[in-house]
Amino acid sequence: MPRIPPAPYQVATRGTSREINSRIVLNLVRAHQPISRADLARKMGVRRSAITLIVNDLLKRRAVFEGATGQTVRGRKPTFLYIDSRRRAVIAADIRASDTFLMLSDLLGKPLTGVVTFQTSPDPKQLVKTLAARIKALIAECPGIDACEGIGVVVPGMVEHSTMKILHAPTLGWRNVSLREPLAAATGLPVQVENSGRACALAQLWALRGDAPLPGDLVFVSVSDGVGVGVIIHGEVLRGRHNIAGEFGHVPLSLDGPRCACGANGCWEAYVSNRATLARYFGRAATAGPERASQRHFTVEDLIVRARAGDAKAIAAVETTGRYLGLGLASVINALDPSRVYIGGEITSAWDLIEGSVRSALSERALTSAAARTEIRPVAASEYPRLQGAAALVAAPAFAASIVA
Amino acid sequence: MPRIPPAPYQVATRGTSREINSRIVLNLVRAHQPISRADLARKMGVRRSAITLIVNDLLKRRAVFEGATGQTVRGRKPTFLYIDSRRRAVIAADIRASDTFLMLSDLLGKPLTGVVTFQTSPDPKQLVKTLAARIKALIAECPGIDACEGIGVVVPGMVEHSTMKILHAPTLGWRNVSLREPLAAATGLPVQVENSGRACALAQLWALRGDAPLPGDLVFVSVSDGVGVGVIIHGEVLRGRHNIAGEFGHVPLSLDGPRCACGANGCWEAYVSNRATLARYFGRAATAGPERASQRHFTVEDLIVRARAGDAKAIAAVETTGRYLGLGLASVINALDPSRVYIGGEITSAWDLIEGSVRSALSERALTSAAARTEIRPVAASEYPRLQGAAALVAAPAFAASIVA
DNA sequence: ATAATTTGTTTTTTATTACGACAAATATTG
DNA sequence: CAATATTTGTCGTAATAAAAAACAAATTAT
Numbered sequence: 001m002p003r004i005p006p007a008p009y010q011v012a013t014r015g016t017s018r019e020i021n022s023r024i025v026l027n028l029v030r031a032h033q034p035i036s037r038a039d040l041a042r043k044m045g046v047r048r049s050a051i052t053l054i055v056n057d058l059l060k061r062r063a064v065f066e067g068a069t070g071q072t073v074r075g076r077k078p079t080f081l082y083i084d085s086r087r088r089a090v091i092a093a094d095i096r097a098s099d100t101f102l103m104l105s106d107l108l109g110k111p112l113t114g115v116v117t118f119q120t121s122p123d124p125k126q127l128v129k130t131l132a133a134r135i136k137a138l139i140a141e142c143p144g145i146d147a148c149e150g151i152g153v154v155v156p157g158m159v160e161h162s163t164m165k166i167l168h169a170p171t172l173g174w175r176n177v178s179l180r181e182p183l184a185a186a187t188g189l190p191v192q193v194e195n196s197g198r199a200c201a202l203a204q205l206w207a208l209r210g211d212a213p214l215p216g217d218l219v220f221v222s223v224s225d226g227v228g229v230g231v232i233i234h235g236e237v238l239r240g241r242h243n244i245a246g247e248f249g250h251v252p253l254s255l256d257g258p259r260c261a262c263g264a265n266g267c268w269e270a271y272v273s274n275r276a277t278l279a280r281y282f283g284r285a286a287t288a289g290p291e292r293a294s295q296r297h298f299t300v301e302d303l304i305v306r307a308r309a310g311d312a313k314a315i316a317a318v319e320t321t322g323r324y325l326g327l328g329l330a331s332v333i334n335a336l337d338p339s340r341v342y343i344g345g346e347i348t349s350a351w352d353l354i355e356g357s358v359r360s361a362l363s364e365r366a367l368t369s370a371a372a373r374t375e376i377r378p379v380a381a382s383e384y385p386r387l388q389g390a391a392a393l394v395a396a397p398a399f400a401a402s403i404v405a
Numbered sequence: 406m407p408r409i410p411p412a413p414y415q416v417a418t419r420g421t422s423r424e425i426n427s428r429i430v431l432n433l434v435r436a437h438q439p440i441s442r443a444d445l446a447r448k449m450g451v452r453r454s455a456i457t458l459i460v461n462d463l464l465k466r467r468a469v470f471e472g473a474t475g476q477t478v479r480g481r482k483p484t485f486l487y488i489d490s491r492r493r494a495v496i497a498a499d500i501r502a503s504d505t506f507l508m509l510s511d512l513l514g515k516p517l518t519g520v521v522t523f524q525t526s527p528d529p530k531q532l533v534k535t536l537a538a539r540i541k542a543l544i545a546e547c548p549g550i551d552a553c554e555g556i557g558v559v560v561p562g563m564v565e566h567s568t569m570k571i572l573h574a575p576t577l578g579w580r581n582v583s584l585r586e587p588l589a590a591a592t593g594l595p596v597q598v599e600n601s602g603r604a605c606a607l608a609q610l611w612a613l614r615g616d617a618p619l620p621g622d623l624v625f626v627s628v629s630d631g632v633g634v635g636v637i638i639h640g641e642v643l644r645g646r647h648n649i650a651g652e653f654g655h656v657p658l659s660l661d662g663p664r665c666a667c668g669a670n671g672c673w674e675a676y677v678s679n680r681a682t683l684a685r686y687f688g689r690a691a692t693a694g695p696e697r698a699s700q701r702h703f704t705v706e707d708l709i710v711r712a713r714a715g716d717a718k719a720i721a722a723v724e725t726t727g728r729y730l731g732l733g734l735a736s737v738i739n740a741l742d743p744s745r746v747y748i749g750g751e752i753t754s755a756w757d758l759i760e761g762s763v764r765s766a767l768s769e770r771a772l773t774s775a776a777a778r779t780e781i782r783p784v785a786a787s788e789y790p791r792l793q794g795a796a797a798l799v800a801a802p803a804f805a806a807s808i809v810a
Numbered sequence: 811a812t813a814a815t816t817t818g819t820t821t822t823t824t825a826t827t828a829c830g831a832c833a834a835a836t837a838t839t840g
Numbered sequence: 841c842a843a844t845a846t847t848t849g850t851c852g853t854a855a856t857a858a859a860a861a862a863c864a865a866a867t868t869a870t
Contacts, residue, residue: 011449012425014825014858017417021827024416038848044416050827052850075847076835158773167773216646233638240742241621242775247739250772254659254671255732264770266659327660334652335740337645365669367655368563368572370647419827419856426858443817455858457819480816481866 018054021046025054027399029064029081030108036078055081063398083108087144091135091151091189092390094196095120097171097225100131103384104138105391107149107398109207112142115384124177132186150190152393153179154199154386156226161243164193170261171225192393197222197246199389201230202237204342204379206392216339219332220379221248222386223325223345226261227269230389231336248332253324268328272321274300274346281317300346307353321347322354326361333374334367340375344385348378423459426451430459432804434469434486435513441483460486468803488513492549496540496556496594497795499601500525502576502630505536508789509543510796512554512803514612517547520789529582537591556594557798558584559601559791561631566648569598575666576630597798602627602651604794606635607642609747609784611797621744624737625784626653627791628730628750631666632674635794636741653737658729673733677726679705679751686722705751712758726752727759731766738779739772745780749790753783 021044028040037055041048058064065084069077085107094101102116116134121127139148157169166177180191194202201220218232227249231238238245249269250262257266258276270276277300307314329341347354358376366372379385426449433445442460446453463469470489474482490512499506507521521539526532544553562574571582585596599607606625623637632654636643643650654674655667662671663681675681686708712719734746752759763781771777784790 011429011451012422012858014422016422016425016858017419018826020417020421036848046416047828047830048849049829049851053826075837075845076849078848217643217650233643234641236639238622238638238741241744241779242742242773244772244776245622245740245742247742247772250739250770251656251736252659252732252770253657254661256659262772327657331656331736334655335650336643337647337650337652339646365655365657367649367652367667368647371649374646417827422826423857441817452859452861453818454820454860458857479814479868481818483817 021050022054022057023399025051026058026063026083030083030399033082034067034080036080038078040081085110087146089139089142089145089148090391090394091138091148092387092394093131093135093151093153094384094386094390095127095153095155095172097156100127101384101387102131102134102138103387103391104142104145105387107395109203109388109391109395111384112145113138115387120172122173124174124179125182128179128182128186131183135187135189148189149398150192150394151183151187152199152390152395153183153191153193154196154390154393155179155193156196156224156228158244159193159195161239164191166193190394194389194393195228195230195243196386196389197228198230198237198239199393200228200342200344200379200385201232201246201389202396203385203388203392205232205235206396207388217336218340218342219336219338220342220344220385221329221332223272223343223347224274226273227328229332231338233336248328248335251328251331253327268324268331271324272328272347277317277321277347278303280320281314301349304346304350304353307350315353318347318350318353319357322357323361325354326358327365329358329376330362330365330372333362333371334365337371338374340377342377342379342385344379344381346381348380351378426455427459427462428804430456431463431468431488435488435804438487439472439485441485443483445486490515492551494544494547494550494553495796495799496543496553497792497799498536498540498556498558499789499791499795500532500558500560500577502561505532506789506792507536507539507543508792508796509547509550510792512800514608514793514796514800516789517550518543520792525577527578529579529584530587533584533587533591536588540592540594553594554803555799556588556592556596557604557795557800558588558596558598559604559795559798560584560598561601561629561633563649564598564600566644569596571598595799599794599798600633600635600648601791601794602633603635603642603644604798605633605747605749605784605790606637606651606794607801608790608793608797610637610640611801612793622741623745623747624741624743625747625749625790626734626737628677628748628752629679631678632733634737636743638741653733653740656733656736658732673729673736676729677733677752682722682726682752683708685725686719706754709751709755709758712755720758723752723755723758724762727762728766730759731763732770734763734781735767735770735777738767738776739770742776743779745782747782747784747790749784749786751786753785756783 024044025040028043029035037051038048041051062084064081067080067082069079088107089112090105090107092103092105098120099117100120103111104113105111116138118130121130139145155166155169156171158167160167164180166174168175180193184191197220200222201218204218204220220230222228229246229248231246250264250267252266253268253271254266258270259265260267260270281303303314304318307318363372429449430445433448434440442456443453446456467489469486472485472487474484493512494517495510495512497508497510503525504522505525508516509518510516521543523535526535544550560571560574561576563572565572569585571579573580585598589596602625605627606623609623609625625635627633634651634653636651655669655672657671658673658676659671663675664670665672665675682705708719709723712723768777
């Protein structure tokens with residue numbers, strides 16, 4: 001595995017080993033909790049004494065806490081360790097063209113409240129005002145919380161990583177909008193903003209628990225108004241130079257295909273977005289530009305209902321989207337050869353209707369039969385993948401490994 | 406930078422810090438040689454004493470050696486350190502459809518001999534026999550060498566990483582061919598086999614010297630009979646689950662475009678491969694299947710000569726290839742947002758003729774203007790990028806960092 | 811010649827892993 | 841019910857390596 005250390009190398013100091021092992025312990029607790037010190041020692045192949053020291057440190061830093069005692073066949077019972085996520089909460093916000101979704105979750109992404117929904121104001125200032133008020137109400141209504149670690153916001157658009165400014169969000173009609181500073185000022189909490197596809201990918205990586213046999217590289221494809229793709233390579237979110245890596249939505253299927261919101265023709269997005277699916281059903285061209293509540297008369301969910309009711313045109317429209325979904329997935333899979341592809345968006349509720357079309361289209365263009373068999377996991381809307389992603393934006397860094405060489 | 410440690414975590418042991426720092430020293434010497442101990446200490450921000458211990462160990466292991474003394478304004482003169490590449494050589498082999506190229510290089514990729522060329526036998530057994538004989542002759546003719554570290558072989562096709570078996574090389578007409586074992590048996594040297602695009606990418610990463618401000622993610626696009634793409638993400642070669650990541654050559658430009666050797670239609674490769682360029686000039690469909698010496702009458706190099714001589718049809722053919730090159734690069738750049746793209750292949754000798762077409766096509770489909778300005782570096786055939794890649798296959802692991810967390 | 815400066819080594823201190831021993835807790839067994 | 845076996849978690853000591861500082865060697869400026 002030739003891996004040339006990147007230029008800003010990190011010299012190992014006296015504390016580096018401890019830091020590495022401490023982080024491994026923290027992540028093992030996260031992935032396997034509840035778990036005892038002795039189990040950690042066995043898993044890591046170190047002495048129990050080493051674990052004791054590390055765990056004592058984590059206990060002092062309140063990163064983990066001791067809970068119930070477990071069961072053994074015989075011998076002293078172990079004391080279980082847990083990530084201390086009891087009183088530390090995270091605000092997750094999902095801003096979309098029509099609605100904004102809000103949730104309070106614990107440090108591991110477990111929802112602490114229901115999901116609050118309200119209409120998205122196209123004016124960023126107004127939206128921040130509404131958001132701040134709703135967030136305060138949400139925190140107030142949850143009494144057990146004594147610390148909120150921050151706010152994670154996901155948006156359907158390009159975000160500059162260093163400043164977290166929203167460079168361009170076509171469906172919202174935003175350009176160069178900064179939510180971070182005003183929202184942080186209004187709530188007094190740190191704010192993280194990220195593209196929704198990227199955040200979803202992070203959340204899926206983050207959600208991995210237990211002894212899953214190393215997932216490898218992951219891709220999250222989010223299909224809604226547009227197509228957002230988040231990529232995890234080597235256990236890390238792929239950002240690229242300008243934090244726009246993963247824009248497979250604008251890789252062409254056909255150069256002279258339908259016009260896309262991005263200005264080019266024949267992008268994957270122009271074939272599989274919700275608009276494209278609806279346009280296919282209604283036999284008209286997909287509308288571009290910001291979508292407002294006034295256009296929300298008939299959604300993809302409605303279309304799927306009709307398809308399930310036996311509407312032949314609806315079935316055809318959904319299956320055609322499935323076919324193009326598969327053709328585009330072939331590009332993603334040929335390009336990245338990931339271990340697993342997650343699919344999110346409204347269309348996943350019709351997964352049973354389209355899986356066949358997706359798979360057969362994928363087989364047509366996948367370069368090898370093994371690639372064509374790449375695992376595809378639909379993520380239902382009920383799992384709120386985007387809100388999970390927003391939560392992960394705030395929570396994940398606490399567990400992140402520093403790259404030491 | 407949330408990075409969740411992948412499952413097979415590596416616990417830090419007592420020696421881990423030393424190992425990390427030792428590898429940093431080795432890579433700093435590689436990137437900055439000649440360099441003194443005191444300079445290393447300053448660069449790394451550690452005491453000179455720490456460097457002394459590490460360097461002594463590297464000296465004992467013969468990884469570095471002490472050379473001339475340098476100059477200072479005043480004070481004791483430093484003794485320079487060098488990677489010990491004097492007597493340790495590497496065999497680089499580049500197997501292509503028509504010809505095979507062979508070279509002996511030192512551990513840093515510097516050629517020690519000229520490039521040997523001979524016709525590629527379509528029969529693997531015969532090829533191994535020829536290769537082994539030529540390699541022995543090459544080593545014999547270079548008297549200063551007392552250790553050959555191994556043989557790096559690059560092929561235009563898919564290679565299984567664990568066994569290094571060639572799964573499919575369309576232009577050679579090979580399926581499930583193993584070169585590693587017979588060649589290792591015939592020469593007594595370890596053999597590494599890899600796809601040429603991937604190896605080229607590794608070589609470019611590898612070639613980075615000095616204080617280059619961290620390159621970020623890199624892509625190498627090799628245009629010849631087919632299109633091979635190698636990707637470096639986070640300082641590491643992107644392999645994917647089946648070691649076929651980077652097959653951008655078969656991402657479509659148009660689903661109903663010309664037939665590709667892979668069986669699908671409209672792949673990027675079908676627009677920009679040398680065959681496609683020649684077919685465009687001769688106004689016929691590109692030929693598929695293995696290419697043999699008998700077909701080598703008129704090459705892309707010949708076409709470029711005609712274009713430079715003013716042949717309007719030749720200019721048009723080359724420029725059209727440039728345009729499609731740019732359109733496909735847009736997909737690569739939108740997908741990965743790399744810091745830099747290297748282009749290899751015969752067509753690069755006409756880079757001055759096609760750069761304009763490439764750039765304008767790229768601008769058409771790149772998602773942002775910053776992405777459209779992504780640095781593109783043609784790599785001339787005279788630099789032998791594929792042979793450099795073959796050499797890197799053997800040499801790079803010696804400097805590779807182990808991922809510790 | 812002497813002082814100043816820089817390189818490279820040696821010595822001492824401190825932090826952390828490695829190893830073994832041991833106390834505590836608990837089930838099994840005679 | 842007491843003795844034994846087993847497992848968990850902690851403690852003390854040795855070994856190793858980084859951190860810090862002192863020192864020797866080499867070289868130029870004064």
